[in-house]
Amino acid sequence: MSIVKQKTDQAVKILNELGIDLWLTYVRKTSEIHDPSLYFLLEDTWLTWQSAIIISKNGQKIVICGRYDAQNIEVSGIYDKVISYDQSIKEELLAVLNELKPKNIAINYSFDNIAADGLTHGMWLRLNKMLEDTEYINRLISSENLLAALRGRKTELELENIRKAVDFSELGHKKVSETARIGMSEEEIEEMLLKFTKENNLTVSYPPLVHVGPSTSIGHGKASSDIKIKKGDLINVDYGVFYEGYASDLQRMNYVLQDGEDIPTTEVRRAFETVIKAINAGAEKLKPGVQGWEVDCVARKVVTDAGYQEFMHALGHQIGRNVHDGGCLLGPRWEKYGKSVMYKVEEGQAFTLELHVYVENHGYCSVEEDVIVTEDGCEFLSDRQLELSLLKL
Numbered sequence: 001m002s003i004v005k006q007k008t009d010q011a012v013k014i015l016n017e018l019g020i021d022l023w024l025t026y027v028r029k030t031s032e033i034h035d036p037s038l039y040f041l042l043e044d045t046w047l048t049w050q051s052a053i054i055i056s057k058n059g060q061k062i063v064i065c066g067r068y069d070a071q072n073i074e075v076s077g078i079y080d081k082v083i084s085y086d087q088s089i090k091e092e093l094l095a096v097l098n099e100l101k102p103k104n105i106a107i108n109y110s111f112d113n114i115a116a117d118g119l120t121h122g123m124w125l126r127l128n129k130m131l132e133d134t135e136y137i138n139r140l141i142s143s144e145n146l147l148a149a150l151r152g153r154k155t156e157l158e159l160e161n162i163r164k165a166v167d168f169s170e171l172g173h174k175k176v177s178e179t180a181r182i183g184m185s186e187e188e189i190e191e192m193l194l195k196f197t198k199e200n201n202l203t204v205s206y207p208p209l210v211h212v213g214p215s216t217s218i219g220h221g222k223a224s225s226d227i228k229i230k231k232g233d234l235i236n237v238d239y240g241v242f243y244e245g246y247a248s249d250l251q252r253m254n255y256v257l258q259d260g261e262d263i264p265t266t267e268v269r270r271a272f273e274t275v276i277k278a279i280n281a282g283a284e285k286l287k288p289g290v291q292g293w294e295v296d297c298v299a300r301k302v303v304t305d306a307g308y309q310e311f312m313h314a315l316g317h318q319i320g321r322n323v324h325d326g327g328c329l330l331g332p333r334w335e336k337y338g339k340s341v342m343y344k345v346e347e348g349q350a351f352t353l354e355l356h357v358y359v360e361n362h363g364y365c366s367v368e369e370d371v372i373v374t375e376d377g378c379e380f381l382s383d384r385q386l387e388l389s390l391l392k393l
Contacts, residue, residue, distance in 0.1 A: 001157075002043060002076075002078075002157075003040075003155065003157050003158060004040060004041065004042065004043050004076070004078055005078050006155040006157060006158075007040035007041075007150060007155065008040065008041065008055060008061055008078055010150060010153065010155065011023060011040070011055050011146070011150055012055060012056075012057065012059050014146055014149045014150055014153075015055065015056070015057035015106075015146065016057045017149075018145055018146060018149075019104075020057060020104055020106045020141070020143075020146060021056065021057055021100070021102035021103050021104050021105070022054060022055070022056045022057070022097075022100060022102035022104070022105045022106065023054070023055045023056075023105075023106045023143055023146060024052060024053070024054055024105050024106065024107050025037050025038070025041060025052070025053040025054075025107075025108055025118070026050070026051075026052050026107065026108075026119060026123050026126075026127050027047055027050075027051055027053070027118070027123070028047065028048070028049060028050045028051065028123065029046075029047075029048060030042075030046050030047045030048075030051075031046045031048075033120060034118075035108055035118030035119070036114070036115045036116070036117075036118050036147075036321070036322075036326070037108055037115075037116070037118055037143075037147055037150075038118075039245070039321045040150060040151075040321075041053050042073075042076075043076050043078070045069070045072040045073065045076075046069070047065055047066075047069050048066055048068065048069055049065065049066030049069070049085075049089070050066075050089045050123075050126070051063065051064060051065040051066065051069065051089070052064040052065075052089065052093050052096075054096060054100075056100055056102070058100075060080055060081075060100070061078065061079045061080050061081075062079060062080065062081045062082075062083065062096055063079050063081075063082045063083070064083045064084075064085065064089055064092045064093055064096065065082070065083075065084060065085075066084065066085065066086075067084040067085065067086055069084075070082050070083075070084040083096070089130075090130045093130065094130070094134065097134070097136055102136070102139065103139060104139050104140075104141050105136060105139050105140050105141065106141050106142065106143035106146050107119055107124075107127070107140055107141070107142070107143055108143050108147070109124065109142055109143075109144075110142055110143075110144035110147075111142075111338065112144070112337075112338030112339050112340050113144045113147065113148060113326045113327060113340060114326055115147060115148075115151055115322070115325060115326025115327065116142065116143055116144040116146075116147040116148065116326060127140075147326065147327070148326060148327035148328065148343060149327070149346065151318070151320055151321065151325055151326055151327055152318060152320075152325075152327045152328060152346055152348065152349040153346060153347070153348040153349065154320065154348045154349070154350055154372070158246060158320065159348075159350070159372060161243050161244040161245065161246035162243075162246045162247070162248065162319065162320070162350055162370070162372075162381065163381055164243040164244075165205070165240070165241050165242060165243035165246055165247060165248035166248040166250065166370050166381045166382050168197075168200060168202060168241045168243060168248070169239055169240050169241055169248040169249075169250045169382075170250065170382060170383055171196075172193050172196050172197065172239050172241070173237060173239060173250060173252040175192065175193070175196055176189060176192070176193070176235070176237050176239075176252070176254065177252075177254055177389050177391065179192060180229060180235060180254060180256075180391055180393065181229065181393055182228075182229055182230060182231070182256075182393045183228050183229060183230075184228060184229045185212075185223075185224065185225050185226070185227060185228045185229075186210040186211070186212050186216065186223035186224045186225070186227045186228075187210075187223045187224060187225040188225075189208070189210045189212075189223065189235075189237065190207070190208045190210050190223040193208045193237075193239055194208065197241055200241075202241045202242060202243060203241065203242050204239070204240065204241055204242070205240035205241055205242050205247035205248065205249060205322075205323040206240060206249075206323050207222070208223070208237065208238065208239045209221075209223070209236075209237070209238035209239075210223040210235075210236075210237050210238075211234075211235070211236040211237075211238075211363060211364050211366075212227050212228070212229055212233055212234075212235050212236075212363065213227060213229070213230065213232075213233040213234065213235075213362070213363045214233075214359075214360070214361055214362060214363045215227060216236075216363060216364065218356065218358075218364045218366075229256060229393070230256070231256050231257065231258045231259065231393070232256060232258045232265075232361070232362060233255075233256045233362065233363055234253060234254070234255055234268065234359060234362045234363035234364060234365055235253070235254040235255070235256065235363075235391075236251060236252075236253055236356075236363065236364050236365070236366050237251065237252055237254075238250070238251045238366075238368065239251075239252075240319075240323055245321060246319075246320060246321065247319045247320065247321070247322060247323040247325075248319065248323075248370055248382075249319050249323050249352050249354075249368060249370060250368050250369070250370060250382055251354060251366050251367055251368030252367070252385055252389070253272065253365060253366065253367055253385065253388055253389060254388075254389040254390075254391050255268060255362075255388050255389065255390055255391065256391045256393055257390055257391065257392050257393075263390075264388060264390070265362070267359050267360065267362065268359055268362055268365070268388070269388070270306075271308075271357045271358075271359045271365040272365050272367075272388045274302065274303060274306045274308065274357055275303075275355060275356070275357060275365055275366065275367050276367065276386060277302050277306075278299040278300075278302035278303050278355055279299065279353045279354075279355070279367060279369060281298045281299050281301075281302050282295050282296070282298060282299035282315055282316065282330070282353050283353060283369075283371065283377075283378055283380070284298075284377075285298045285299075286316075286330070286345060286351065286353075286371065286373060286377065286378045287345065287373065287374075287376060287377045287378065288344070288345055288346055288347045288373060288375070288376075289344055289345065290344065290345050291341065291342055291343065291344055291345070292328045292329050292330045292331060292340065292341040292342065292343055292344075292345065293330075293331065293332060293333050293341040293342065295315060295316070295330045295345070296314060296315040296316070296330045296331050296332050296341070297332070299315045299353070299355060300315065300332065300355075303355060303357060306357075308357040308358075309357075309358070311355045311356055311357075313331075314329050314330055314331025314332070314337065314341070315330045315331065315353060315354065315355055316329075316330035316331075316351040316352045316353045316354060317329055317330070317331075317351065317352055318349055318350060318351055318352075319350050319351070319352060319370060320350060325350075326340075327340070327343060327349070328340065328341075328343035328344070328345055328346070328349065329341050329343070330351060330353070345373055346373065347373050347374060347375055348372070348373060349372070349373045350370065350371065350372050350373075350381070351370070351371050351372075351373070351378075352368050352369065352370055352371075353368065353369050353371060354366065354367065354368035354369070355367075367385055369381075369382050369384055369385075370382045
């Protein structure tokens with residue numbers, strides 16, 4: 001069974017769970033503008049003209065599309081009915097709605113969740129124009145809750161791909177530890193990881209983020225050719241890959257021992273221990289039913305109680321078809337995160353757990369792990385980094 005078949009079946013269950021009669025994904029020229037929900041609705045095909053992908057809570061799966069796209073949908077065997085048109089989609093769409101008579105219709109827009117916001121403004125206007133003289137015009141609702149559940153609840157096939165992506169990420173991080181040398185630049189580490197990824201016929205889930213020593217720029221800044229490894233540096237690398245369309249996202253830490261050192265300085269050891277303690281606290285709190293902000297809060301408190309400045313980002317985001325997947329976010333109740341941090345954690349969601357603290361004269365100390373939410377807690381998908389990797393260069 002394909003992932004798309006699993007996800008469309010899953011969508012039917014979620015529609016019934018949420019009391020939504022019908023889910024309508026309205027698109028055109030998907031090679032140019034790709035609604036994020038299409039990952040779960042189509043198998044490697046584009047839709048050219050205006051098209052409607054319809055799934056009802058009664059289990060009916062229907063596609064209305066241009067004549068020349070119909071065959072590609074039919075051969076997938078996923079949809080019960082594929083209706084083609086030549087001049088206008090309106091007549092066929094209204095006929096399907098009149099047959100199904102939905103009391104509400106979920107469409108892909110959202111104020112907070114980008115993964116549920118695939119309906120363009122132009123297509124929104126077109127849809128409203130088609131429905132303006134019908135009873136359905138006032139039955140449109142957001143699909144954000146539906147898509148949060150659909151993207152979040154990983155099937156076995158999805159989870160298998162994420163696990164393999166995590167395995168490859170760990171191999172890349174191991175290569176960093178093995179090849180690092182004094183004078184090697186951030187940019188050279190990035191180039192090595194990109195070469196490793198290409199050699200394994202994979203793609204990165206985002207450009208590798210490399211942070212060396214105290215003068216580096218933390219966050220999403222590009223690797224520098226001027227910042228080079230020296231003794232006493234912390235080396236933080238954030239690296240993930242796509243495997244069969246599913247992402248991993250891991251950060252690992254190395255420390256370059258100084259002359260005469262067998263262990264890192266007290267400041268470095270304390271920072272690393274604080275990061276691990278905070279991830280442990282978040283992992284312990286992460287279980288079905290808690291809200292995203294509650295998980296972030298316990299980890300954040302560990303950092304601030306230790307006297308460090310709080311990290312200015314969420315503790316964890318979901319991973320899946322994108323490295324930053326939509327739905328529940330493990331973050332603080334800040335305006336920029338909207339209600340994404342108010343969603344409840346669900347079994348089957350895959351999250352990162354990540355945070356950093358700064359160590360004067362050494363750099364940033366940050367670890368990131370990937371986990372899957374289980375029935376009563378979470379399972380680490382990655383081989384956890386519980387000890388600082390020490391490099392004698």
